[in-house]
Amino acid sequence: MSRASFIDFRSVKAALSMEQVLQHYGLMDRFKRGPDSLSGPCPIHKGENPTQFRVSLSKNVWNCFSVCKRGGNSLDFIAAMEKATIHAAAVKAVEWFRLDPKPSAKVVADRDESGGHTGQGASSSVRPPVQAPPQPEGTAPNPPLKFRLDKLQRDHPYLTERGLTLETLVDFGVGYCAKGMMEGRIAIPIHNPDGQVVAYSGRHVGDAPEGTPKYKLPPGFRKSLELFNLDRAKAEPGMLIVVEGFFDAMKLHQLGHRKVVALMGSSLSSAQEALLRRHTDKHSQILVMLDGDDAGRSAATEIAARLAQLAFVRIHAFEEGQQPEHLTAEELTDILA
Numbered sequence: 400m401s402r403a404s405f406i407d408f409r410s411v412k413a414a415l416s417m418e419q420v421l422q423h424y425g426l427m428d429r430f431k432r433g434p435d436s437l438s439g440p441c442p443i444h445k446g447e448n449p450t451q452f453r454v455s456l457s458k459n460v461w462n463c464f465s466v467c468k469r470g471g472n473s474l475d476f477i478a479a480m481e482k483a484t485i486h487a488a489a490v491k492a493v494e495w496f497r498l499d500p501k502p503s504a505k506v507v508a509d510r511d512e513s514g515g516h517t518g519q520g521a522s523s524s525v526r527p528p529v530q531a532p533p534q535p536e537g538t539a540p541n542p543p544l545k546f547r548l549d550k551l552q553r554d555h556p557y558l559t560e561r562g563l564t565l566e567t568l569v570d571f572g573v574g575y576c577a578k579g580m581m582e583g584r585i586a587i588p589i590h591n592p593d594g595q596v597v598a599y600s601g602r603h604v605g606d607a608p609e610g611t612p613k614y615k616l617p618p619g620f621r622k623s624l625e626l627f628n629l630d631r632a633k634a635e636p637g638m639l640i641v642v643e644g645f646f647d648a649m650k651l652h653q654l655g656h657r658k659v660v661a662l663m664g665s666s667l668s669s670a671q672e673a674l675l676r677r678h679t680d681k682h683s684q685i686l687v688m689l690d691g692d693d694a695g696r697s698a699a700t701e702i703a704a705r706l707a708q709l710a711f712v713r714i715h716a717f718e719e720g721q722q723p724e725h726l727t728a729e730e731l732t733d734i735l736a
Contacts, residue, residue, distance in 0.1 A: 543595035623668035627661035683710035691717030
């Protein structure tokens with residue numbers, strides 16, 4: 400691969416706001432602006448509902464709560480619109496917004512010292528456009544909760560449909576919430592690396608109505624700072640599996656592989672990468688096992704490339720529509736072998 404083909408995805412994302420991308424596609428007149436948001440019909444699946452697609456301006460991320468049922472950053476949006484890989488989306492972004500890829504200071508220093516190109520350390524950075532990039536999300540830790548949701552129902556039919564046993568539900572503290580902040584949803588506690596509960600995620604039972612988010616998180620909680628199940632996975636031996644969702648992690652745990660964490664999405668934040676760096680070394684093994692869709696496949700390639708700097712990494716690619724929670728014990732054993 401030529402040196403010119405390397406793209407620093409994080410630099411591109413930092414330089415490019417969702418508002419700029421929507422302006423490029425001529426979509427801003429379809430969106431309503433809030434104090435820190437844009438909302439409108441989803442341009443990816445060409446929807447019509449004016450509230451199905453939302454952009455957080457401060458976090459610089461988007462979500463489609465309708466047909467797409469996914470979200471991401473500015474590059475993920477371009478990739479979805481163009482039906483392209485993340486790398487191809489980054490190349491397009493560099494061209495469209497006249498971003499000027501230049502060697503980072505580290506690469507220049509390496510070349511000066513070695514008299515030639517570096518190996519895996521070679522990369523490119525991107526000069527931001529004239530517009531100021533959005534401010535990064537705060538890194539202050541999510542504070543531990545001072546309460547617990549009790550009297551959760553473990554025997555709800557939806558949990559049985561997802562294939563989770565009572566032992567697993569009790570182990571993870573998961574259950575149906577009949578009243579309170581997560582009323583009518585499956586409440587899933589999220590712990591920080593020290594084992595403290597910092598939030599509950601509420602999963603809508605079944606398919607969420609159009610305009611209703613599938614998952615509900617408390618205001619102010621930053622999921623990008625946490626890895627679901629890291630508090631227990633870090634103490635387990637063997638290969639670390641990285642998945643997207645809560646149910647993927649719980650199902651693999653139930654199948655006997657307890658060293659598993661969930662990103663709670665299809666992107667790896669810099670804070671999550673730092674957590675993995677803290678709990679892995681060059682002798683560690685990581686298996687990236689994201690969902691079998693375009694977003695999962697594109698994200699897996701990018702994530703694996705980033706984590707390869709920390710440990711030995713490989714990817715398991717699922718067929719379209721498949722994901723980790725669909726695996727049987729035998730299939731998981733074969734993959735790990």
